[in-house]
Amino acid sequence: MTTTPMQLTHHCRNCDAHHPLHRVRQCIPADNTPEGEVEVMVCPTCGSYDLEQLLEAGHAE
Ligand SMILES: [Zn+2]
Numbered sequence: 001m002t003t004t005p006m007q008l009t010h011h012c013r014n015c016d017a018h019h020p021l022h023r024v025r026q027c028i029p030a031d032n033t034p035e036g037e038v039e040v041m042v043c044p045t046c047g048s049y050d051l052e053q054l055l056e057a058g059h060a061e
Contacts, residue, residue: 006020007020007021008020008054009021009053009054010023010024010041010051010052010053010054011051011052011053011054012043012045012046012048012050012051012052013048013050013051013052014043014046014048014050015043015045015046015048017043017045017046018054019043019044019045023044024041024042024043024044024051025039025040025041026039026040026041026042027039027040028040041053
């Protein structure tokens with residue numbers, strides 16, 4: 001198994017914060033899906049769902 005370094009791959013359009021995937025990914029119960037839950041992206045800072053995935057990670061500002 002390889003360990004990937006923590007990358008800030010998600011950007012919150014609401015509060016302009018950057019977060020790694022594991023910080024924004026959450027599973028919430030959903031009765032209308034076969035799995036019984038659905039994966040959503042939520043900003044851990046402001047709770048917004050308006051997250052943008054950054055395809056090119058690796059270059060810090
Ligand atoms: Zn936010």
